Amino acid sequence: MLDSSQLDTVSGVSALAHAELLSGSQASVSIKRRQSILFVTSEIADYIKAGGLGEVAAALPRALRHHYDVRILIPGYRQVLSQISDLEEIARLPASFGIPACGLGRGTTQDGLTVYVLLCSELYDRDGSPYVDSFGADWSDNDIRFARLGLAAADIACGNGDPLWRADLLHLNDWPSGLASAYLAWRGQRIPTILTIHNLAYQGNFDRGRLSHLGIPDAAFQINGVEFYGKLSFLKAGIYYSSHITTVSSTYAQEITRPEFGCGLDGLLRTRAEEGRLDGIINGIDASWDPSTDPYLVSRFSAENFRGKRANANTVRKSFGLDLSSGPLFAVVSRLVHQKGVDLAISAAETIVSQGGQIAVIGQGEPRFESELEALAGRHPGSIGVKIGYDEGDARRMYAGSDFLLMPSRFEPCGLSQMYAQRFGSLPIAHKTGGLADTIEDGVTGFLFGEPSLNRFKDAIRRGLETFRSRSRLTTMRRAAMNRPHGWDRSASRYQEVYERACQAALA
Numbered sequence: 239m240l241d242s243s244q245l246d247t248v249s250g251v252s253a254l255a256h257a258e259l260l261s262g263s264q265a266s267v268s269i270k271r272r273q274s275i276l277f278v279t280s281e282i283a284d285y286i287k288a289g290g291l292g293e294v295a296a297a298l299p300r301a302l303r304h305h306y307d308v309r310i311l312i313p314g315y316r317q318v319l320s321q322i323s324d325l326e327e328i329a330r331l332p333a334s335f336g337i338p339a340c341g342l343g344r345g346t347t348q349d350g351l352t353v354y355v356l357l358c359s360e361l362y363d364r365d366g367s368p369y370v371d372s373f374g375a376d377w378s379d380n381d382i383r384f385a386r387l388g389l390a391a392a393d394i395a396c397g398n399g400d401p402l403w404r405a406d407l408l409h410l411n412d413w414p415s416g417l418a419s420a421y422l423a424w425r426g427q428r429i430p431t432i433l434t435i436h437n438l439a440y441q442g443n444f445d446r447g448r449l450s451h452l453g454i455p456d457a458a459f460q461i462n463g464v465e466f467y468g469k470l471s472f473l474k475a476g477i478y479y480s481s482h483i484t485t486v487s488s489t490y491a492q493e494i495t496r497p498e499f500g501c502g503l504d505g506l507l508r509t510r511a512e513e514g515r516l517d518g519i520i521n522g523i524d525a526s527w528d529p530s531t532d533p534y535l536v537s538r539f540s541a542e543n544f545r546g547k548r549a550n551a552n553t554v555r556k557s558f559g560l561d562l563s564s565g566p567l568f569a570v571v572s573r574l575v576h577q578k579g580v581d582l583a584i585s586a587a588e589t590i591v592s593q594g595g596q597i598a599v600i601g602q603g604e605p606r607f608e609s610e611l612e613a614l615a616g617r618h619p620g621s622i623g624v625k626i627g628y629d630e631g632d633a634r635r636m637y638a639g640s641d642f643l644l645m646p647s648r649f650e651p652c653g654l655s656q657m658y659a660q661r662f663g664s665l666p667i668a669h670k671t672g673g674l675a676d677t678i679e680d681g682v683t684g685f686l687f688g689e690p691s692l693n694r695f696k697d698a699i700r701r702g703l704e705t706f707r708s709r710s711r712l713t714t715m716r717r718a719a720m721n722r723p724h725g726w727d728r729s730a731s732r733y734q735e736v737y738e739r740a741c742q743a744a745l746a
């Protein structure tokens with residue numbers, strides 16, 4: 239029997255088939271080719287991560303690799319080039335309109351996943367995040383940078399990249415790869431494409447004057463195409479031209495078909511839903527999120543025995559400048575943006591402190607939230623501690639040490655933090671929206687509130703504080719939260735179903 243790493247080697251020439259031995263009395267040998275999937279992403283946690291997409295891009299292909307020959311395509315940012323040791327240039331992709339030529343590199347992750355990397359230093363080799371410079375401003379050439387990604391995805395999928403490989407299906411993620419399905423459509427290539435929307439609020443909208451630079455036909459600049467209220471929209475292009483759309487929870491899949499959550503795209507998304515081409519598939523969390531093995535924790539624990547939480551709580555208190563206390567510890571681990579309801583958390587903070595609670599916050603994002611949080615901590619020394627920045631170890635110890643996670647997001651496509659918190663025995667207090675509604679059971683594994691208002695949020699916090707005062711209820715809820723399965727298996731099977739449907743539809 240071949241193991242998965244050998245299979246990857248075999249399918250390195252994916253046009254070849256691999257033999258799958260039928261078991262038992264069946265004497266014949268069936269030849270079945272593993273389908274090849276190109277997973278296109280603008281971030282992957284192995285090398286560079288700006289948010290939840292990076293984590294999903296690292297986990298989902300791995301959950302699918304036993305069934306498919308899945309390969310990743312990512313721009314060659316500085317952080318990617320410096321971390322893939324076996325990267326070699328295997329092809330050149332030509333310039334097209336205003337999109338520069340680039341090299342196509344191929345390398346492997348530490349666990350043997352094939353990664354294609356766009357080698358184009360003028361577009362990608364710079365400091366900063368994938369999307370913004372070190373001052374938080376969008377890169378001014380983001381349209382070209384991500385059109386380069388979409389065009390390369392279309393080329394590689396058709397076999398015009400790696401001479402030994404082509405894709406049976408393209409899996410695109412968010413606006414940065416949205417143009418790939420459009421380029422395929424304009425060339426008449428019928429490769430099935432799935433677009434996963436991780437956040438509808440980020441759309442990649444640009445001036446229509448950019449069309450000719452990006453090789454977009456004028457005829458496509460219309461409502462049935464890439465036009466979005468007078469702008470060119472990469473996300474709309476992806477939604478319009480992809481064979482199938484998924485988003486990262488069932489509730490968000492319904493929400494985005496309504497004007498309140500649809501960010502102007504609800505009409506098109508409603509049509510896709512009616513056509514049976516929009517599905518919600520909840521994200522999972524990977525196996526590293528296990529409090530009994532996590533190397534970042536100062537003391538490990540499990541649902542059977544969570545005494546070790548206390549040592550993590552004390553470490554968090556110390557590192558956030560909080561007083562030693564036996565009261566409830568609340569955590570916020572978040573990008574500091576309007577979506578996440580940071581302002582609600584700031585407004586509710588006094589209520590928590592007045593009831594003997596403490597709050598530790600780690601995050602970075604909009605400067606106004608960063609300074610308001612620092613001012614809040616200044617007003618409550620010993621009770622509220624804030625770190626502006628990003629630190630995975632701190633985040634993991636906060637999930638492990640806290641009693642509650644505050645997540646008053648106004649909208650939340652899926653959310654990962656609430657699943658990490660539950661796994662680590664911290665009860666999320668969250669707005670009942672999107673993936674939060676789908677992954678938290680109110681009063682059982684956390685606390686949900688129905689509308690994103692300060693009063694409703696404070697009510698839910700009060701319910702949390704009451705629970706804290708009853709040891710037995712707290713223990714029951716913690717245990718229920720820690721035992722909730724949030725693994726990738728079920729979600730990976732749902733993606734398989736969608737892939738199959740998209741492939742069958744392409745053959746019809």
Ligand SMILES: Nc1ncnc2c1ncn2[C@@H]1O[C@H](COP(=O)(O)OP(=O)(O)O[C@H]2O[C@H](CO)[C@@H](O)[C@H](O)[C@H]2O)[C@@H](O)[C@H]1O
Pocket residue numbers: 288289290291293294436437486521571572573600601602627628629630633650651652653654655658673
């Ligand atoms: N300062 C900090 N230090 C350390 N770790 C930090 C941190 N700030 C955030 N994190 C971590 O970053 C991740 C954020 O993931 P989320 O899914 O909550 O958000 P995001 O909005 O980026 O993702 C979008 O895409 C994902 C993936 O589909 C959807 O779940 C989500 O709803 C959607 O908004 C979490 O793992 C969190 O622990």
